[in-house]
Amino acid sequence: MKFIHTSDWHVGKTLKGRNRLDEHKAVLAEIVALTRAHDVDAIVISGDIYDSSAATADAQRLVVNTLMTMASDGVEVIAIAGNHDHGGTFEAYRPLMGRAGIQLFGQARARDKGGVYTFAARSDDSPVNVAAIPFLSQRYAIRAAQLIAPGDNVPARNVGSYDQWVRNIVTHLGEGYDPAGVNILTAHLTCTGGTFGGGERVAQSIFEYHVPAAIFPIETHYVALGHLHRRQELPAAAPVHYSGAPLPVDFGEEDNTPVVVLVETEPGKPAKVTDLPITAGRRLRTLEGSVEELRAQVDAAGDDWLRVRVKQSTYAGLRDDILEVLPNALEIHIHPDFTATSSGKVSSAQVASKTPAELFADFCAHVGSDDKRVKALFDTLHDELTSTR
Structure with a gap:
């Protein structure tokens, strides 16, 4: 099966007072064109779809129309909330968007309560499992871990580190993998050793917000990450990739190469990864x-x-x-x-x-x-x- 991995759209972003909605419109149109040109089964959007938790009507209209266009083409659309997005709003629209074939994740869920989305790839009928971990603040990571895997989070362990709480959630969701299927994990977080792109919110990227790439189980065919704006792969037992931002959001990102990632994989075989350049938008x-x-x-x-x-x-x-x-x-x-x-x-x-x-x-x-x-x-x-x- 084939899917496209992208993240950190930051629709609604202004740059020194300049509105960039037309640039985002061109970038998202190019991403839609790539999903069609490569006849993908799915698109995974790993957070920070919007630049603000209070996105403007124009920004929301552009994103919703884009996602609905992809879904109407028969593409499975899976999107998680990043630290710039409003997770509660994602959850509020989850039932409605689900009817349109768009899977939104605004909060972490247990695997048997929607934390792992399963579908059959239209290209080869492979069973596909996508474990989703939206951005977790330090406080919510503890709460989410307690709700999702209570057996692993007795009160005496409430002093655990952020990476331990995230590790518990990853382990719990990984138990929902199908050995005969394609297993994907998408998360919005900072991996230790990752290179910053230049436009991230530093306060939600450093200090306790690091997790090692080693927490992702080897059974994962592909780990689709968002949050760091530079395209990069991190060394780990599983393929761990940041797609980077398709449009540079700040001058610190001027040397980044905007891409989306085309992933081709099947049960029992390693993923083949190809970067597809994004040429729309002003540099x-x-x-x-x-x-x-x-x-x-x-x-x-x-x-x-x-x-x-x-x-x-x-x-x-x-x-x-x-x-x-x-x-x-x-x-x-x-x-x-x-x-x-x-x-x-x-x-x-x-x-x-x-x-x-x-x-x-x-x-x-x-x-x-x-x-x-x-x-x-x-x-x-x-x-x-x-x-x-």
């Missing part, structure tokens, strides 16, 4: 140089969203000059090499001994500005404010 790029050097990079920048680091001292109108030639610049900063490096404190006596013009000149030097027009404007305003007329 993120950082440019550096003086204003003149930046002008020379216009053609290379194309339609990308830009972060600009200016390698010269600032002056009045610099930002406007850059935006005139690079209208897609969302961030404009003076490179640290061209800002004042002095970190010494100035005493009150030193301040009192200087004129306002001298103090302003010191400030301009500190921020790396040597624009005479700014100093002249300060002098004019100072004269107006101090004039006795």
